Amino acid sequence: MNTLFLRRLTLILIGVAIILVLGIAVRSVVLKFKAPIAVETPIIVDVNGDSVTPVIPGNSEDTDNTEVDEVVVDETEKEVKVEHPIPPVTETETETEVEVEMKPQPELLNYKTVSFFMDSRMERYKAYALDNPTFSVEEIVMKVNMNLDYDFYTHIVEIEVPDDLLVLCNKFYQLPSDFTPQNLEKVPAEYHVNDGKAYDLDRDALNAFIDMSDHAKEEGISLKIISAYRSNEFQAYLYNKYKANNGEKNADRYSARPGHSEHETGLAIDINDVSQAFENTKAFKWLQENAHKYGYILRYPQNMENITGYMYEPWHYRYIGVETATDVRSKSITFDAYYAMNILSYKNR
Numbered sequence: 001m002n003t004l005f006l007r008r009l010t011l012i013l014i015g016v017a018i019i020l021v022l023g024i025a026v027r028s029v030v031l032k033f034k035a036p037i038a039v040e041t042p043i044i045v046d047v048n049g050d051s052v053t054p055v056i057p058g059n060s061e062d063t064d065n066t067e068v069d070e071v072v073v074d075e076t077e078k079e080v081k082v083e084h085p086i087p088p089v090t091e092t093e094t095e096t097e098v099e100v101e102m103k104p105q106p107e108l109l110n111y112k113t114v115s116f117f118m119d120s121r122m123e124r125y126k127a128y129a130l131d132n133p134t135f136s137v138e139e140i141v142m143k144v145n146m147n148l149d150y151d152f153y154t155h156i157v158e159i160e161v162p163d164d165l166l167v168l169c170n171k172f173y174q175l176p177s178d179f180t181p182q183n184l185e186k187v188p189a190e191y192h193v194n195d196g197k198a199y200d201l202d203r204d205a206l207n208a209f210i211d212m213s214d215h216a217k218e219e220g221i222s223l224k225i226i227s228a229y230r231s232n233e234f235q236a237y238l239y240n241k242y243k244a245n246n247g248e249k250n251a252d253r254y255s256a257r258p259g260h261s262e263h264e265t266g267l268a269i270d271i272n273d274v275s276q277a278f279e280n281t282k283a284f285k286w287l288q289e290n291a292h293k294y295g296y297i298l299r300y301p302q303n304m305e306n307i308t309g310y311m312y313e314p315w316h317y318r319y320i321g322v323e324t325a326t327d328v329r330s331k332s333i334t335f336d337a338y339y340a341m342n343i344l345s346y347k348n349r
C-alpha cells in the first residue's frame, strides 16, 4: 500500500512541476509579443492632407516598454484622425476640373447640331472656337458664317446674283464693278429732298417707299429720300473724298469702298437727314415702329459696328420685302446675321 501511495504522489508532483514550467514558458512568450504591439505609433492626418508623426512624451525605441497604456495623445489630433478624415483631393485637382468644363475642345463641339452649320467651314469653326472658348456652338457657327473670324475687307467674295432681293453687300461681299441694277426708276420729285438732283431706286423698293411715305404723311410725318442708287464710280468718288479728308480708318466707319455699298444695289435709301440728330426726330421714331411693314429695315443699328462694319446710321434703310423685314425686326438681329443663318447655309448645301 505504501509503495503504491508513493508512486501516485511522485506522479502528481511531476505533473504539477510540468504545469508550472509550461505556465512560466507561456507567460514569458506572451510578454515578449505584447510589448511591440502596444507601442505602435499612431499616424495622424492634418487638415492639409499631409501625414505627420506626433511626438509622444515617454515613448522610446524600446519595444519592451510596458508603459504604453499611459501615453497621452493630443485629443484634437485624435479627433482629426478618427472622426474627420480629410479625403486626399487637393485644390489643384478641383481647379483643373473647372478649367476643363469652361474650355471644351473645339474638336468635340457638335457643330452639326446648329441648323445653319456648313461642312465646308468646319476647320474655321474649330479655329474660331479655340480663340473664343466662352462662345456657344451656335455663336461660333453664326459668327464664322458672317466671316467675323476674318478682318473686314479681307477674303472678299464677288456677289454672284447682284439683282437678288436678299443680296448681301458688305465688307466681305462685293458687287461686280460693272453691275447696274435692272429695274431702276426715277424717284418722283415729291418723294426726295428738293436739291435739284435726280434719284433712282429699284422699282419694288420705290413703290414700297412711296406707300410708306404716304402713310407717314397721314400721321403728320414727312419722309423724303436724300440718297438712293449710286453707281460704282460715284461711290468711289465719295469714299475717296472721305478718305482724303478723314483718313481711311475713319472713312471706313461710315463710307463703303466701291463695290461694297448697298446703295449700288438700288435697294438702299437714306431718309431726311444724314446725321446722328435724325435719331431724335418723330420721323425716326415712326420708322422704328413701321418701316418693316413696308419691307424696310434699319441696316446699321446701334452697337452693331463689330458685325456690320459701320457706325450707327439712323438714316440708312434697306429694302428686303415685308416678310423678311418683319422677321429680322422681331429677332432684333442685323441683316448680316439673318443672311448667315437663313440664306448662306442653304445656298451652299
Ligand SMILES: [Zn+2]
Residues within 6 Å of the ligand: 227, 263, 268, 269, 270, 315, 316, 317
Ligand atoms: Zn446710306
